[in-house]
Amino acid sequence: MTFKVLITDPISEEGISPLRQSKEVHIVIQTNWNTEELKQNIIDFDALIVRSQTQVTREVIECAPNLKIIGRAGVGVDNIDVEAATEKGIIVVNAPNANTNSAAEHTMAMLMALSRKIPQAYLALKEKQWDRKKYVGVEIKNKTLGIIGLGRIGAEVAYRAKGQRMHVVAYDPFLTKEQAEKMGIEYGNLDDVLRKADFITVHTPLVKETKHLLNHDAFEKMKTGVQLINCARGGIIDEDALYEAILSKKVAGAALDVMEEEPFYHHRLLDLPEVILTPHIGASTVEAQENVAIDVSHDILHFINGESVRNPVNMPSLNNEILRKVEPFFYLAEKLGEFLIYLTDDVIEEIVISYHGDVIEHELSPLTRRITKGILKRHLGTHVNEVNALLLADKRGIRIQENKSYTKQGFSNLISVQTSTKSGVKSVAGTLLDGLGPRIVKVDHYRVDVTPKGHIIVIQHTDQPGVIGRMGSILAKHDVNIATMQVDRADIGGEAIMMLTVDKHIEGKVLIELLALNDIHDVKTIDL
Ligand SMILES: NC(=O)C1=CN([C@@H]2O[C@H](COP(=O)(O)OP(=O)(O)OC[C@H]3O[C@@H](n4cnc5c(N)ncnc54)[C@H](O)[C@@H]3O)[C@@H](O)[C@H]2O)C=CC1
Numbered sequence: 001m002t003f004k005v006l007i008t009d010p011i012s013e014e015g016i017s018p019l020r021q022s023k024e025v026h027i028v029i030q031t032n033w034n035t036e037e038l039k040q041n042i043i044d045f046d047a048l049i050v051r052s053q054t055q056v057t058r059e060v061i062e063c064a065p066n067l068k069i070i071g072r073a074g075v076g077v078d079n080i081d082v083e084a085a086t087e088k089g090i091i092v093v094n095a096p097n098a099n100t101n102s103a104a105e106h107t108m109a110m111l112m113a114l115s116r117k118i119p120q121a122y123l124a125l126k127e128k129q130w131d132r133k134k135y136v137g138v139e140i141k142n143k144t145l146g147i148i149g150l151g152r153i154g155a156e157v158a159y160r161a162k163g164q165r166m167h168v169v170a171y172d173p174f175l176t177k178e179q180a181e182k183m184g185i186e187y188g189n190l191d192d193v194l195r196k197a198d199f200i201t202v203h204t205p206l207v208k209e210t211k212h213l214l215n216h217d218a219f220e221k222m223k224t225g226v227q228l229i230n231c232a233r234g235g236i237i238d239e240d241a242l243y244e245a246i247l248s249k250k251v252a253g254a255a256l257d258v259m260e261e262e263p264f265y266h267h268r269l270l271d272l273p274e275v276i277l278t279p280h281i282g283a284s285t286v287e288a289q290e291n292v293a294i295d296v297s298h299d300i301l302h303f304i305n306g307e308s309v310r311n312p313v314n315m316p317s318l319n320n321e322i323l324r325k326v327e328p329f330f331y332l333a334e335k336l337g338e339f340l341i342y343l344t345d346d347v348i349e350e351i352v353i354s355y356h357g358d359v360i361e362h363e364l365s366p367l368t369r370r371i372t373k374g375i376l377k378r379h380l381g382t383h384v385n386e387v388n389a390l391l392l393a394d395k396r397g398i399r400i401q402e403n404k405s406y407t408k409q410g411f412s413n414l415i416s417v418q419t420s421t422k423s424g425v426k427s428v429a430g431t432l433l434d435g436l437g438p439r440i441v442k443v444d445h446y447r448v449d450v451t452p453k454g455h456i457i458v459i460q461h462t463d464q465p466g467v468i469g470r471m472g473s474i475l476a477k478h479d480v481n482i483a484t485m486q487v488d489r490a491d492i493g494g495e496a497i498m499m500l501t502v503d504k505h506i507e508g509k510v511l512i513e514l515l516a517l518n519d520i521h522d523v524k525t526i527d528l
């Protein structure tokens with residue numbers, strides 16, 4: 001089947017060559033559509049690749065019933081309604097490492113241009129003005145650069161600034177004093193950075209907490225004559241407050257690659273000679289564009305091939321080594337969920353997942369997602385996936401509890417899943433046996449040993465002579481061949497369980513006959 005990929009922002013042709021080479025992929029590039037046109041035309045597409053310009057709103061996502069993956073050929077996903085995508089089970093991937101260098105280099109270029117007024121001098125000369133006095137700058141050597149957000153790009157900027165013999169003070173909620181010392185920079189809180197810096201550069205994402213992070217109050221705390229750089233996202237600096245701060249001479253200059261509204265032509269900041277601007281070109285290099293497109297293309301191909309994507313935004317990201325260790329448990333996890341929902345007759349209030357033994361050394365969240373997916377899938381349909389399973393459970397008021405314990409419970413690894421409803425608790429446990437694969441080893445408090453695959457019958461009965469024979473006769477009458485069979489009981493003559501694997505799907509009429517047998521209390525037929 002053809003996998004249709006729509007690309008709506010300019011992208012490197014070399015970068016998408018992995019996609020072009022795939023026979024399954026059909027690519028449409030359309031960079032001129034407005035939102036309405038995008039909404040009308042997105043219906044058939046399986047994947048969408050964008051940069052920062054296309055606004056992938058909830059409305060757009062709702063017009064895309066076939067959309068499975070959105071690739072952001074870059075870092076910031078503030079132009080994508082990730083929550084709406086997650087609800088629909090659409091995976092969002094980006095290219096977090098591919099344009100770091102270009103963005104850091106652009107930041108340094110802006111810092112140099114700002115400190116030496118290069119764009120202003122250039123413009124004047126183009127107007128035939130030779131004015132050397134007007135364009136006196138300041139050195140950056142021995143000046144303090146304040147970095148807000150010391151992630152990938154912030155850290156690269158710090159190294160480069162140190163190379164220029166600047167003193168660097170940085171604030172990031174995840175930065176420790178020790179890490180800062182190792183990097184040879186000063187560790188500070190936000191106020192330290194604001195108070196100490198001669199130049200301030202921001203490298204955070206645009207989120208609720210960073211919107212207008214540099215506002216009127218922040219400007220008040222800065223040195224008079226401070227210069228600002230924003231090569232991250234428009235909106236981190238409050239543009240009106242910046243305008244006022246420049247007029248009042250608190251801020252001597254600003255270099256902006258990004259603005260709150262893009263493209264921008266009419267903002268009053270454009271009229272200030274202290275402001276230098278570029279049209280969001282921090283990642284616009286041949287190398288970065290090729291790299292972002294390659295990374296996103298590979299993730300789309302991973303997705304098509306049923307492999308885990310490398311750079312998910314709305315799921316935990318797993319590196320290859322972590323993935324290699326946890327992947328063998330994926331099938332077992334999902335099947336435990338699928339199995340348990342057959343036994344659960346009432347509305348689920350809580351799912352308790354307990355991991356025992358060696359498995360707890362692995363990243364467990366992908367397993368919890370798969371178990372939840374397995375449970376929800378039966379009633380919510382195939383649109384439930386690893387991306388939206390937890391969100392869908394949460395929206396239905398289902399609490400999910402995860403427990404971990406080193407205690408081995410008789411197996412080197414054991415995953416036990418329990419559903420709680422108003423009518424009681426149901427549980428199943430499974431293990432991954434070395435060389436033998438996944439097994440269901442416990443159903444409620446009964447011990448069993450069944451491969452979670454194919455057609456399974458679970459029969460609750462009273463432990464009496466003849467029950468098994470009568471059950472066997474009914475299956476034989478309907479030409480149902482029993483492949484394996486397990487029996488366990490609480491006490492002699494007490495409650496017992498039979499678990500059979502059979503070679504075909506059990507039809508309703510067989511079920512009715514089984515349920516009518518004396519001493520059989522419940523029968524569940526399960527297709528995994
Ligand atoms: N102008 C352009 O063309 C480009 C812009 N960008 C933008 O640069 C930004 C940073 O990108 P990366 O470094 O790759 O991301 P990153 O995720 O590696 O780093 C962001 C850092 O900001 C920190 N942070 C979050 N909230 C903060 C707060 N309130 N105060 C201080 N620090 C905070 C985080 O802890 C993290 O370390 C993103 O917004 C991205 O969209 C990225 C590439 C190109």
Ligand SMILES: O=C(O)C(=O)COP(=O)(O)O
Nearest residue numbers: 051052053074075076283
């Ligand atoms: O990667 C990012 O976050 C960027 O801002 C780059 O944006 P672009 O892909 O060049 O539109």
